[in-house]
Amino acid sequence: MNRVRLVIFNAALGPLDYRVPETMQVEPGSVVVAPLGPRQIIGIVWEPERLPATEVPDSKLRPLLGKLPVPPLKAELRRLIEWTADYYCAPLASVARMVLASGGALKGPATMTEYRLTDKQPDRMTPQREKALDALQGEQATMRELAELAGVSVGVLRGLVGQGVLEPVEVDCDRPYPRAHPAHDAPDLSDSQHEAAQRFITAMRKGGFAPFLLDGVTGSGKTEVYFEAIAEALTSDRQVLVLLPEIALTEAFLRRFENRFGSAPVVWHSSLKSTERRRAWRAIATPPAQGGAQVVVGARSALFLPYAALGLIVVDEAHEISFKQDEGVRYNARDVAVMRARFEKIPVVLASATPALESLQMAESGIYEKIDLASRFGGAQLPEIATIDLRETPPERGRWLAPPLVAEMTARLERGEQSLLFLNRRGYAPLTLCRHCGYRFQCPNCSAWLVEHRLSSRLACHHCGYETPPPPACPECGTEDCLVACGPGVERIADEVREVLPQARVALVTSDTLNSPEKAAEFVQLAEERLVDVIVGTQLVTKGFHFPELTLVGVVDADLGLEGGDLRAAERTYQQIAQVAGRAGRGSKPGEVLIQTRHPEASVIAALAAGDRDAFYTAETEARRHAGAPPFGRWAAIIVSSEDEAEARDAARAIGGSRPELPDVAVLGPAPAPMALLRGRYRYRLLINARRSAQVQTVIREWLGALDFPRGVRVGVDIDPYSFV
Template sequence: MTRARVLLLNAALGPLDYRVPHGTEVEPGSIVVAPLGPRQLLGVAWEPDRMPSDAEVGDNRLRNLLAVADVPPLRAPLRRLVEWTADYYLASPASVLRMCLASTSALEGARTVTEYRVTGEVPPRLTPQREQALERIADRQGLIRELATIADVSDAVIRGLVKSGAIEAVEVDIDSPFVPPDPDHAAPTLNPGQSEAAAALVAAVADHRFEPTLLDGVTGSGKTEVYFEAVAEAIRQGRQTLVLLPEIALTEPFLKRFHDRFGVEPVAWHSGLRSTQRRRAWRAIAEGRALVTVGARSALFLPYANLGLIVVDEAHETSFKQEEGVHYHARDVAVMRGKFEQCPVILASATPAIETRQQVALGRYAELKLPDRYGPAEMPHIAAIDLIAEPPERGRWLAPRLVTALTETLDRREQSLLFLNRRGYAPLTLCRTCGHRFQCPNCTAWMVEHRLTRRLACHHCGHVEPVPRACPECKGEDTLVACGPGVERIADEVALLFPEAKTAVVTSDTIWSPAKAAEFVGRMEAGDIDIVVGTQLVTKGYHFPNLTLVGVVDADLGLEGGDLRAAERTFQQIRQVSGRAGRGEKPGRVLIQTHSPQAQVMQALITGDAETFYAAETEARREAGAPPFGRYAAIVVSSEDQPCALEIARLVGRTAPKVDGMHVYGPAPAPLAMLRGRHRYRLLVHARRALDVQDVIREWLGALEWPAKARVTVDVDPYNFL
């Protein structure tokens, strides 16, 4: 190649042509450094016929490429995925490509880093904190900051242990190879149903064929053990596996289960990694040395050298939908990556999304069912508590029957879980004298009181401020009152009712890293926690055999707001959290507090009749032409200048094309009319399934112009209607 078409990591630019210097080899997929004015930008060489340029430039006007990175080129299947994702989600190819090159340090040469480990020497002065640090670090190795986090001590304690010789420094090659997993390390004993499902998945991996499969198993049925057999087959073939998890907090429990099965941990990929860990993982994945990667949705765009299997665990989870930047859904993009790579894709879930179930009904996805729990464990008994007939005591949030059940569970030395999907102490704080409410200065949202940190926080933009002593409006002291419950308030009630019980609050505020998740799991397994009070973070992935009671504090909460998927999401969430009970030999029990026990979703949960619920929900979607039977796309116009945002939103609405089978609603103020200081207006496009709505929107918006201070974003297949 004497010239190369390069897609730069700049969303404002299209592909540009460069001259390839003599003696330099560039092929499609090569990662290059290219000049742009006085700057140097990263980019990837692309096939000219797949990435047309706006202007053809003669050879004599081309600038030379500056360098080619010493890493494998991005393979054709990944380049096709970049093109498809950009086209489907109406994003710039550069924005998608940036996710593939998520570790720029991986493109540099070899490097080392200083880490620290315990030597076994006992320091002369063994304080309680030093003893705790040495005990918790054990055989782990890492940076001083990491060891301090693991040990829950200050950096100074670790530095003191280094000086005393109890901890030593070691120079580590940050690209050191990962130990390959052993597919025969601890092969499980599967029951007949599991063996049959595993055999089908193993066959798909062995045949190197693209086949999306829904692995639909009740909670506790052993779905992980089943798809681990497919992972083992991919390892035997020397091919790579990607396992996607919806939450970073689930990574640590998964790593432990994987280690028990395969003898080593897989390669992890998530936002909690430091840059050197990301570099090592990225290079090992690109070179094919990392055989199994487990990660959050961003792991989907890594440059796997030889991908043989993709697993999407908890595939129904809405957190697989990216809400910032490129608005992709990892479940759907995973299926497309499997298609481009010609490898099987497993969607594992106890409560599959209606979109996935419809693909099975159409014959596009295969389905494997695991209807029973593994071993002696049985599904928990589920009952509703009618809050109108059995209200909690005044000023309390737990009904008498749930309190009695908690007492009985504590008496049996078993563990309980109280679920409420609302962080903080209370969703609203107001002044009882003048009625003043605390609102976020950047968003149209109320500030949420967090008593553990003594802060008011906005859960949309992250703004925090201390709780004032006096009302800022009327200046009255001791007049502020918390309205409604959050998990912290429920934890306070539990502490009043059961002062001897050991309670843990589990939310994204307390479990923000895999290390914190591991600490929580360790305490649960050691019996150091009697009652867990948590949000949706504890509804999935955890296996605690001694947890026998689940109480859903407010089952109606998820049904508020008029969301298209509200009933389905409520069913999934409560069914998942119910599945935490009775996973061992002890029977489980679930009590659901609701004001509407006769509602269809509540009856489905109580009776366990998921099929009738899904059939009714599916039919309602079909009649409304809603997904998966129709298409939605949200267009959000935002600006710090409210008149500007309104003017551009009206322009977008006025120029909406008249297309058969497509309707445009709005503009109207978004439910969150201001977010992070930007005023927002929303239009909703509703189209029939067969219409290529992306082409219509691309042509429609492409003909418009708006000032730089306004921003127009498109969310294809939206999940968040705020």
């Protein structure tokens, strides 16, 4: 091969051809360095017949500069990249870039210097040095990491190095991770769990693509079941990928994994340090039989890593909308996971207590094999669910918790049991206004109200991150002490709990308070040791936690998720409330769920109260079928944005004016997006509704490909959208 075609990480240029020097050996999937003008770029060698490119005579080809010391990307991964780019109308280069997510990993083997304590004491003890010595017992890490761990400056530690109290240790950057052992602590499974686990194990031994939907009620032991499939993969030296929807849940999962298999898995998420990403990436690209990674637990981006010997994929809480990425390549990790399993010819398990309607439909049609766990493990019973009609039993004036819910919380507190209050709204109040002139605080970059956060004394935008301290006077009329918080957030609910139950120990659980795996682990420990009486949280508390003494769940505002124009609002509301209800009564004590609502007759609320999931899904299925919505039809969105409102509007009108006239494709819009200004860009949307038979991606590519836009205009395509803001 003396001529190769590269995918380079510049979507505007597309594939480029290069000459291979006689001294270099490359193959499809090789990661290489190539010249581009005066610069050097990284590219991936691709099969030329699969990528169209401008034909350049051999005599004009520039030579490759080098091949990077990493294994070639496997054909299965290249096919996944192609499929993702094609299905989600994304540039091939943008998808391929996600595979090479650690620049340090591409440089080959390396060593680094870490430090650890010796037996020597410092010549002179200071409070900072004493603090460091106490914190660093048994620790070994880089200087910067040790400084963060001890809460002291790097200068303090350098002084200890100079006195021989800390000693340098040269370590291999790619040192192997501790090995997991399939038989370390095998559990006693119930009959239904054992039957489900055997089905997975049989599929793995048989080989080939096998998609499963593991549909089990909350507390039924789904994790223990797919752990047995993981054990089978470990026995046969195959790798496993477990996708989790929330990084904050990672710590609790890692502990369960370590208890079962004797060591922690490899972790992959955006918060890893560069050295951790490098080590994980290179371990993943190495077969387990050669000391490589065995099990990877990660966020959605872990799906595109170059696994050397992938044998099983598990998508836990597979219904979660956080698996859908809404920026850059707008892919759904749940669906891409199924496709990766198909290309790799391996089993994939989608686990959920409230599966997405699309997944249930795939099982109904026989594409997925559905495995049910209909009862809780160990004889625990599902909680009793009742509604509180806020029209008949409203909270006291100025409060948000109805008397029946407060009474049940009081009873739980007296019995030494725990309660959980769920409200999917961060901060103290969603809107702050001036009682004198009515001025409302709005984000300068987005068409959204600023949310008051009293814990941090900030008014914050939850869309762009803008923050400002609350002013002492109204910026419109100048009146002092006139600002009013409107509506409740979780911080306000937590304050109310402290008022009505002053003796209760309250934990606030949101992405603001549990913003790292360590803080999440600290909360879990406090709750398990019964040092928390009432948990107040957002959707973060709806999944993953198991507290045996938690016997009451209160849903503060069940109607909140039904507001707005979200086409999946009913399904999402059902899933959230059903998941948070599942936190109650997971031990030997019975659980109860109280749902505060102004619309107890709504189909979602009625189905939850009756415990009739099938009735809700049947009604939702028929509504989707009637509307031609997924899974019976196709949705796609075109989002047009610019810093200039007129430019965005004109571009959107140009797209709408050239819409295709096809019998199986309907185009709605353009119209200003519900979030018409986001991060300083004005936004317009078009929504496409098509029959299943329509080639939506081909239609969109040909439609938009014929148009030219000003440089300041961005046009994004969202296939199967989940967000409609």
